Amino acid sequence: MNDKDKKEYDVIIIGGGATGAGTARDCSMRGLSVLLLERFDYTSGATGRNHGLLHSGARYAVNDMESASECIKENMVLKKIASHCVEDTSGLFITLPEDDLSYQNKFIDSCLAAGIKAEAIDPKDAIRMEPSVNKSLQGAVVVPDGSVDPFRLTIANILDANAHGARTLVFHEVTGFIREQDRIVGVKVFDHKQKEQKSFYGKVIVNAAGIWGHHIAELAGVNISMYPAKGALLIFGHRVNNVVLNRCRKAGDADILVPGDMICVIGTTSSHVSYDEIDNMYVTSSEVELLLREGEKLAPSLSTTRILRAYAGVRPLVASDDDPTGRNISRGIVLLDHEQRDGLSGFITITGGKLMTYRLMAEWATDLVCKKLNNNKECETATTPLPGSRGVKEETEYSEVIPVNIQRTERYRHGELAAQIAKEDKFDHSLVCECENVTVGEVNYAFQELAADTLTALRRRTRIGMGTCQGELCACRAAGLLSHVHQCSNRAKEELSSFLNERWKGMYPIAWGDCLRESQLAAWIYNSVCGLSDYNRKEERKDAV
Amino acid sequence: MNLQQYNISENNFEQCIKCTVCTVYCPVIPVNPKYPGPKQAGPDGERFRLKDPDYFDVSLKYCLNCKRCEVACPSGVRIGDIIQMARIKYSHSRPKLRDRLLANTDFVGQLSTKVAPVVNFSLGLTPVKSVMDAVLGIDHRRTFPEYASQTFEHWFNQREIKKKQSAFKRHVSYFHGCYVNYNYPQLGKDLVKLMNAVGFGVHLLEKERCCGVALISNGLIEQARKQGAQNMAAIRKSVLDEKRPVIATSSTCVFTIRDEYPHLLGLDNSDIRQFTELATRFLYRLIERNEVKLVFKEDYKQKIVYHTPCHMEKLGWSVYSTSLLKMIPGVDFRMLPSQCCGIAGTYGFKSENYETSQGIGQSLFDDIGQSEADFVATDCETCKWQIEMSTFVPVMNPISILAEALDEEATMEANKEFCK
Numbered sequence: 013m014n015d016k017d018k019k020e021y022d023v024i025i026i027g028g029g030a031t032g033a034g035t036a037r038d039c040s041m042r043g044l045s046v047l048l049l050e051r052f053d054y055t056s057g058a059t060g061r062n063h064g065l066l067h068s069g070a071r072y073a074v075n076d077m078e079s080a081s082e083c084i085k086e087n088m089v090l091k092k093i094a095s096h097c098v099e100d101t102s103g104l105f106i107t108l109p110e111d112d113l114s115y116q117n118k119f120i121d122s123c124l125a126a127g128i129k130a131e132a133i134d135p136k137d138a139i140r141m142e143p144s145v146n147k148s149l150q151g152a153v154v155v156p157d158g159s160v161d162p163f164r165l166t167i168a169n170i171l172d173a174n175a176h177g178a179r180t181l182v183f184h185e186v187t188g189f190i191r192e193q194d195r196i197v198g199v200k201v202f203d204h205k206q207k208e209q210k211s212f213y214g215k216v217i218v219n220a221a222g223i224w225g226h227h228i229a230e231l232a233g234v235n236i237s238m239y240p241a242k243g244a245l246l247i248f249g250h251r252v253n254n255v256v257l258n259r260c261r262k263a264g265d266a267d268i269l270v271p272g273d274m275i276c277v278i279g280t281t282s283s284h285v286s287y288d289e290i291d292n293m294y295v296t297s298s299e300v301e302l303l304l305r306e307g308e309k310l311a312p313s314l315s316t317t318r319i320l321r322a323y324a325g326v327r328p329l330v331a332s333d334d335d336p337t338g339r340n341i342s343r344g345i346v347l348l349d350h351e352q353r354d355g356l357s358g359f360i361t362i363t364g365g366k367l368m369t370y371r372l373m374a375e376w377a378t379d380l381v382c383k384k385l386n387n388n389k390e391c392e393t394a395t396t397p398l399p400g401s402r403g404v405k406e407e408t409e410y411s412e413v414i415p416v417n418i419q420r421t422e423r424y425r426h427g428e429l430a431a432q433i434a435k436e437d438k439f440d441h442s443l444v445c446e447c448e449n450v451t452v453g454e455v456n457y458a459f460q461e462l463a464a465d466t467l468t469a470l471r472r473r474t475r476i477g478m479g480t481c482q483g484e485l486c487a488c489r490a491a492g493l494l495s496h497v498h499q500c501s502n503r504a505k506e507e508l509s510s511f512l513n514e515r516w517k518g519m520y521p522i523a524w525g526d527c528l529r530e531s532q533l534a535a536w537i538y539n540s541v542c543g544l545s546d547y548n549r550k551e552e553r554k555d556a557v
Numbered sequence: 558m559n560l561q562q563y564n565i566s567e568n569n570f571e572q573c574i575k576c577t578v579c580t581v582y583c584p585v586i587p588v589n590p591k592y593p594g595p596k597q598a599g600p601d602g603e604r605f606r607l608k609d610p611d612y613f614d615v616s617l618k619y620c621l622n623c624k625r626c627e628v629a630c631p632s633g634v635r636i637g638d639i640i641q642m643a644r645i646k647y648s649h650s651r652p653k654l655r656d657r658l659l660a661n662t663d664f665v666g667q668l669s670t671k672v673a674p675v676v677n678f679s680l681g682l683t684p685v686k687s688v689m690d691a692v693l694g695i696d697h698r699r700t701f702p703e704y705a706s707q708t709f710e711h712w713f714n715q716r717e718i719k720k721k722q723s724a725f726k727r728h729v730s731y732f733h734g735c736y737v738n739y740n741y742p743q744l745g746k747d748l749v750k751l752m753n754a755v756g757f758g759v760h761l762l763e764k765e766r767c768c769g770v771a772l773i774s775n776g777l778i779e780q781a782r783k784q785g786a787q788n789m790a791a792i793r794k795s796v797l798d799e800k801r802p803v804i805a806t807s808s809t810c811v812f813t814i815r816d817e818y819p820h821l822l823g824l825d826n827s828d829i830r831q832f833t834e835l836a837t838r839f840l841y842r843l844i845e846r847n848e849v850k851l852v853f854k855e856d857y858k859q860k861i862v863y864h865t866p867c868h869m870e871k872l873g874w875s876v877y878s879t880s881l882l883k884m885i886p887g888v889d890f891r892m893l894p895s896q897c898c899g900i901a902g903t904y905g906f907k908s909e910n911y912e913t914s915q916g917i918g919q920s921l922f923d924d925i926g927q928s929e930a931d932f933v934a935t936d937c938e939t940c941k942w943q944i945e946m947s948t949f950v951p952v953m954n955p956i957s958i959l960a961e962a963l964d965e966e967a968t969m970e971a972n973k974e975f976c977k
Contacts, residue, residue: 249571249604250568250571250603250604250607250608251604251607251608254608271608273608274605274608317568318571415614415616416614417602417605417612417614420611420612446575446596446597446601447601447604449605480571480573480575480604481574481575484574484575485575485577526571526572526632529574530575533574533575533576
């Protein structure tokens with residue numbers, strides 16, 4: 013045990029999603045000593061499994077004014093502080109012949125009341141603005157929707173927390189709490205990489221584990237009634253639309269099409285799942301069919317566009333305390349002070365909410381932590397830009413040696429931090445991922461500076477394997493670079509194998525046509541040419557012995 | 558519900574499964590590292606351009622439009638078309654004066670033929686070449702094709718030749734192209750001789766414009782579309798009204814009319830496409846159906862190597878030209894490995910492309926140099942310029958070879974039965 017492990021932190025945060033990362037940033041900016049614990053990699057829960065929609069709040073305006081006004085405020089904050097993770101695409105709420113056009117006025121009035129700019133435009137102008145939209149639309153309203161990359165947003169928060177002294181650990185799973193009478197004073201942790209038990213001590217423990225917060229609370233001996241709601245989504249191979257498309261009606265299934273980075277995403281479905289299913293989300297064929305059937309109504313060309321993969325996430329909805337059946341579920345922020353609620357001090361839970369309001373959730377949680385620790389420092393996260401969003405995008409000239417598009421994508425992904433990516437050597441700017449323009453330099457930057465330790469983590473930091481080939485060409489190259497980092501080729505092979513299986517999991521529900529052809533080519537390359545199947549078989553034999 | 562019943566969306570690039578075989582067949586990659594290659598420039602780049610047109614990469618101008626990537630692609634992705642369309646849609650740079658001069662082959666041709674001796678003499682002078690290089694960016698090392706004093710159309714329209722054509726029972730229209738008209742009328746004369754011998758009357762289209770291939774590659778799309786529409790009208794009149802199929806001697810003209818018109822210019826040619834073809838294919842298929850016979854001179858002896866132009870590779874038609882050549886008894890024939898010669902129409906004339914152009918063709922030039930052939934046969938005029946300039950071995954169109962080897966009297970006699 014090193015010295016760092018012995019010390020008592022002001023705050024220990026459980027969970028490396030957007031909320032946990034945001035809380036780590038906020039706490040560290042207010043001068044607290046911070047430890048963040050994540051059981052897998054950052055953003056491996058609901059943070060990484062959603063639309064990537066930068067809500068304007070318009071979707072909630074009619075039914076949930078409070079959420080709507082939170083959204084629009086945070087929307088404007090994120091455009092300022094996280095400009096390198098956000099695209100200001102704007103959004104359309106369209107009324108189709110099957111929808112009630114009179115809903116539009118109610119919708120606009122509610123938006124305006126919540127502070128959301130909403131303007132009805134002529135359907136013809138809507139078609140000009142977004143040519144992929146269903147041409148039979150009867151009405152259209154423009155709202156300030158956008159798209160956000162939750163992976164890079166979370167990492168930017170982690171980077172800033174680290175810059176303010178926070179310690180953040182991945183693959184550290186909380187297995188229990190250390191109690192002194194009615195007070196939580198520390199956590200017991202299993203380190204998956206070193207395969208060892210550890211203990212950490214903190215004055216306040218923040219449960220920011222999303223849907224898994226239910227389990228964390230149980231470990232602490234308190235009860236939170238989480239209501240796991242599964243949402244499935246489909247990713248298409250390229251951008252069909254450049255403006256977010258929504259249906260102007262009561263929120264329903266598959267009625268949002270979001271252009272995100274190189275692709276677009278249709279979603280979501282909503283169905284209740286039992287708590288023991290949440291670690292194993294899969295997309296069913298009826299969900300795929302529903303998503304396509306409804307998606308086609310927004311943008312008809314979706315019916316012929318190649319689908320890349322399907323995925324599902326679990327919303328961390330909380331049944332309110334006086335309604336354990338889960339019928340009146342709020343999508344608002346839930347902050348629980350367990351000292352007041354359960355008589356257990358040193359432990360708070362921040363949950364509910366949305367990716368859009370992660371910063372506000374972090375602010376609320378940090379405010380409560382600070383109150384407990386008698387810290388009076390004001391929150392500055394709404395005004396201080398995140399690393400990567402601190403400017404000089406346009407001013408710096410592009411180098412002439414490296415293809416401009418490579419430099420452009422690096423700046424798109426990392427903002428001003430792209431300057432840290434090695435470019436000296438020709439090898440540094442050779443491509444690892446051809447679909448998404450990821451260079452050797454960027455991969456090494458992610459290994460060294462962005463806490464990427466696995467191929468999946470690398471994918472979240474750089475988009476490797478997220479393009480049309482889904483790892484066919486890039487996975488082996490990336491595994492080669494990873495083997496240099498770990499000085500271990502066996503581990504890289506295991507990584508490669510599990511990465512490809514994870515890619516296949518997302519392709520399986522939509523494996524037809526060109527997607528199937530491509531996955532067959534990939535399987536042939538890795539099994540027959542690279543001999544990965546032999547490798548797996550050998551591993552299995554070893555296990556059997 | 559038709560959901561996902563059709564795998565082929567409008568965006569043909571989705572069929573790319575990243576096998577990368579196109580990159581292996583691209584002639585530019587080995588000689589010009591600035592070119593990202595067909596996969597990167599085509600299907601991969603298109604995703605970026607759909608996200609943001611600013612991702613258009615100026616290095617796409619290094620694409621030759623040889624379409625060898627499309628021939629190689631096992632997934633049927635029209636890679637070359639994607640790259641051409643990207644240049645048309647996203648390029649901000651306007652065609653330079655040089656590009657306009659090179660692209661307007663018929664306008665420049667009309668002017669030049671009037672004063673051909675002066676033009677030919679001047680274009681051969683070193684000072685003139687240096688000035689053209691410095692001012693226009695047309696490489697000084699390039700040899701220009703000579704202009705003829707009399708255009709093919711002028712020759713053809715002489716009373717006795719034109720009049721003679723209506724005496725035949727069977728008829729075709731001839732799309733001669735700019736090269737035959739302004740630079741090398743002899744090829745057109747050879748075609749008339751050959752077709753007349755097998756009992757076909759040859760006619761010109763009511764109004765032929767340049768097919769527009771050079772306009773397309775130099776970004777002058779509107780003009781190309783206008784000329785294309787005029788050609789389509791003329792071809793329709795010939796094919797549909799007069800029942801005369803259209804044949805050509807230039808593989809690039811035919812390729813442009815058949816494939817580039819619908820794919821790049823949005824001109825629907827489905828009604829006349831199958832009646833517009835290369836003269837060698839037209840002849841070969843008639844011979845196969847026993848509707849035409851060719852009789853050759855006994856004493857014709859030549860050693861010939863055949864070079865497959867890129868657009869012939871794309872059309873898949875070199876087999877027709879080479880099969881006809883192999884029918885000549887005295888011909889010692891060898892097929893050269895199919896590769897790009899590097900000229901790609903106006904591409905190789907531009908100073909910035911000269912090194913790439915010659916680099917691409919080098920192994921072909923070496924092969925021809927060592928072949929001891931009497932001449933090279935090929936169906937493309939720009940390949941001819943490139944090979945003649947780079948090897949000093951003469952190059953002939955298969956039609957001219959057939960016309961030269963033909964026993965005219967005996968052929969006429971043999972075809973009499975078809976002409977009753």
